[in-house]
Amino acid sequence: MSVVYLNGEHLDESEARVSVNDRGFVLADGVYEVTSAYGGRLFRLEQHVARMRHGLAALRIDYDPAALGPVKTGLLEANGLVDEPASYVYLQVTRGVAPRTHAFPSPPVPAGVYGFARPYRRPPKERWLEGFEAVTVPDQRWARADVKAIALLPNVLAQQVATDAGASDAIFVRDGMAMEGSHNNLFAVFGGTLATAPKSNYILHGVTRDFVIELAGRLGIEVEERAVPAADLFKADEVFLTGTTTEIRPIGKIDGRRIGDGAVGPVTRRLFSEFLSRVAAAD
Numbered sequence: 187m188s189v190v191y192l193n194g195e196h197l198d199e200s201e202a203r204v205s206v207n208d209r210g211f212v213l214a215d216g217v218y219e220v221t222s223a224y225g226g227r228l229f230r231l232e233q234h235v236a237r238m239r240h241g242l243a244a245l246r247i248d249y250d251p252a253a254l255g256p257v258k259t260g261l262l263e264a265n266g267l268v269d270e271p272a273s274y275v276y277l278q279v280t281r282g283v284a285p286r287t288h289a290f291p292s293p294p295v296p297a298g299v300y301g302f303a304r305p306y307r308r309p310p311k312e313r314w315l316e317g318f319e320a321v322t323v324p325d326q327r328w329a330r331a332d333v334k335a336i337a338l339l340p341n342v343l344a345q346q347v348a349t350d351a352g353a354s355d356a357i358f359v360r361d362g363m364a365m366e367g368s369h370n371n372l373f374a375v376f377g378g379t380l381a382t383a384p385k386s387n388y389i390l391h392g393v394t395r396d397f398v399i400e401l402a403g404r405l406g407i408e409v410e411e412r413a414v415p416a417a418d419l420f421k422a423d424e425v426f427l428t429g430t431t432t433e434i435r436p437i438g439k440i441d442g443r444r445i446g447d448g449a450v451g452p453v454t455r456r457l458f459s460e461f462l463s464r465v466a467a468a469d
């Protein structure tokens with residue numbers, strides 16, 4: 187049984203009902219966040235709230251996400267996830283319920299808030315050490331990828347290309363540059379230095395991305411936030427993806443071609459080991 191949050195109430199998932207006129211349903215008019223919890227403690231909640239505030243402002247949805255911390259904690263409690271080593275909480279805010287029109291409802295209607303929580307299943311160490319496989323896909327998203335919009339069709343289609351190819355991830359390529367994954371950010375290692383696409387309107391400003399850059403700083407690993415040509419990924423020593431539901435995932439093959447010597451490299455291993463010890467201590 188899963189308990190969800192819907193507009194102020196905790197309900198069994200099977201009891202939760204959303205109007206067909208919810209603008210999230212008919213227009214994908216809303217934003218969302220996914221936040222990790224380690225040992226029941228929300229990880230970097232302020233950054234997630236700040237990013238949601240940024241998205242709500244971009245979409246001109248009048249809603250204060252400050253209240254979302256207690257909602258997320260409530261979902262962890264209601265689902266018995268407080269003692270779970272790792273879990274995640276999803277929360278979305280839509281423009282609310284009104285007969286379908288493209289322009290905003292006038293007068294405005296209350297925003298719709300929906301959330302759920304689930305345990306996070308980290309791949310076993312042996313599996314992680316085998317590395318994962320990605321495919322590249324053209325980045326056909328809109329030019330506001332910095333907004334965590336619930337409209338995810340290009341991401342869905344990209345991920346299905348990966349799944350159909352037996353790969354774990356899809357990497358978006360825009361104008362020849364490797365931007366990010368369908369639901370994670372991308373890093374490549376060249377001669378011990380990390381490279382990742384700079385923050386812009388073309389990528390999501392990942393909370394895990396920021397955390398990994400911080401970890402690299404602590405470990406004395408240099409980071410360059412710069413455009414990475416997709417063709418250079420094949421010359422990288424290591425490639426990995428980062429995200430709330432990805433943590434740090436090593437990529438050993440892209441489009442069927444081996445990266446480095448195919449084994450999970452030392453920089454990725456050091457970062458993940460630091461990552462795990464820091465989240466266990468609930469950063």
Ligand code: PDD
Nearest residue numbers: 220368369370371390392393394429430
């Ligand atoms: N996705 N890039 C994209 C396109 C994403 O959708 C995500 C997160 C990230 C990583 O951001 P963060 O480190 O803040 O999780 C990067 C979430 C987890 C999802 O869609 O389920």
